[in-house]
Amino acid sequence: MKTTLCNALRPLMLGALLISSFARADVTPLDRVVAIVDNDVVMQSQLDQRLREVRQTIQKRGAPLPPEHVLTQQVLERLIIEDIQLQIGERSGIRITDEELNQAMGTIAQRNHMTLDQFQAALTRDGLSYDDAREQVRREMVISRVRQRRVAERVQVSEQEVQNFLASDLGKIQLSEEYRLANILIPVPDGASSQTLQAAGKQAQDIYQQLKQGADFNQLAISRSAGDNALEGGEIGWRKAAQLPSPFDSMISSIAVGDVTEPVRTPGGFIILKVEEKRGGSKMVRDEVHVRHILLKPSEIRSDEETQKLAQKLYDRIKSGEDFGTLAKQFSEDPGSALHGGDLNWIDPEALVPEFREVMNNTPQGQLSKPFRSPFGWHVLEVLGRRATDSSDKFREQQAAQVLRNRKYDEELQAWLRQIRDEAYVEIKL
Incomplete structure (x- = not known):
């Protein structure tokens, strides 16, 4: 009987890596087959378990639950698709060794800033045994390798497609230089008097002079900035020039890493930007x-x-x-x-x-x-x-190829999933 990593745990393997709550299926003598899938079956206990997990996930997001019959149909269909992929993996000889599985569990724990023992305890508190979670991770790894072999390997991106993408407006925007920025905001209220404006401008200039003399930007942001990111040292993350308000969009390219802009008057007040890091662009x-x-x-x-x-x-x-x-x-x-x-x-x-x-x-x-x-x-x-x-040009070409490959993979995956579903023998018993 096959089950796969539930929607709540799947992000742990794909990049988000957040701990979610699980509910353990109650095995009762009344367990019954709800679907026949080729040479395997989906049981009522599997469906009930996944339904509980999905309900918990939806409720945590604060979203309303769909009608019960709609939710049941969606979850059962997901279990059927997963079961088909697991059977393909079994027929293809795909196996996950204990060493690989142990490494995967250790990675999940580490990315959640836990030791393996702490991760096991967290799973237990959420109603899932470590062995159950380990088995679910194993099955998700099998599905990932099946998709890699059946889908990813047949996705091809031509050199001409890459060059066309680089020449397009969309390609230029997606692959343009990015900046990791921090800011300090000196606020100016709506309808402020000229005296208030002068005082705010003087305060911004004073901070700017301190920064030019070597003062710590993060400390000044914490103590002087009125931005909602002040306690993070003014950190606002990665931005492309096109995402910045005027006049920062045109002036940011001339600012060196580690340097700051002069105070700029904006509708909300005076802003000083610092360029923490750059990536992309013409030099790599x-x-x-x-x-x-x-x-x-x-x-x-x-x-x-x-x-x-x-x-x-x-x-x-x-x-x-x-x-x-x-x-x-x-x-x-x-x-x-x-x-x-x-x-x-x-x-x-x-x-x-x-x-x-x-x-x-x-x-x-x-x-x-x-x-x-x-x-x-x-x-x-x-x-x-x-x-x-x-390798600036080569790096940009690799970035473009990856964007196109990801786009094609998503399209190819959906087509392949529909194909294997259509080709499988499925008898629903609900």
Whole structure:
């Protein structure tokens, strides 16, 4: 019987990583099948459990609950789609090892600023055992890898599409330079007298002079600013120039990192901006790594465990003196690099999946990594060199390709989910 990570826990794996409440399903002798899905079933207890979790999530957002029959239909359909993907993963030989699962649970706890013991205690307070949560995370990892194999790998972005996007107004806006800003606001009430305006302007100039003489911006923001972000040191986060009010939108590009603007009169008062950090734009010096790898993919005829063992054998053969490039040409299942002995050439680490990037960054130049797992399969890599290079144009092209790839992936995923739902045998018993 298959269940998947509920909507409340899924953000833990995809980026938000927030702890949500769960309710444990009560197993009773009255449990019954509510849907037959190919070679599996969805049980009433699974549906009841997911319904409770969804209700809790909706109520926490303060939104009204839909009619019960509508909610039940939506949740059951979600369980059916998840079950189909889990069966595809099982037939494809996708397996999550205990080591990978332990690492995932540790990451969830860490990103919630907890130890693993504290995370287990938090789950218990919310009515979910650690074993239940662990199993749900495992199943979500299976679904993620199924989607990676069936959907992400067939998404292609052409060079012409990238260049067209970079030349478009939308591309120029999305990829323009961004600024991490902080501000200090000296307020001026509506209908203020000229005397009040002069006093506020003098106060703003006094703060500006202190800043130019080296005063701490964050401390002055906390003590002098009337902005609602004053207690955060005036921090307002990342903004593009087009998102700033006039005249800041035109003047911000000429402000160096760490510098501040002169006080500017706005409808709300006098504002001083500080540029904390910049990213994007026309100049981008980035670290690059010259790396080669061997990729082995689990399949219907080779399980994940067998693939791991083969990666270990190749690692041992290379350590014993066999040529990396020769083995890559013979065994690697990365069509883009296998013919070149596994060589990925010079590559931006940020363009790689986190699992690959982390191992690559921790592998010294000229050294071989031990076999490791990424969403694509099992890898062995060797770092051939490192360098810093001005890759502004290349970086912008990579950004554009990623934007287009994400857009295509979302469209492809929805089409694929509809396809597997239509092709599956589903008999609803409610």
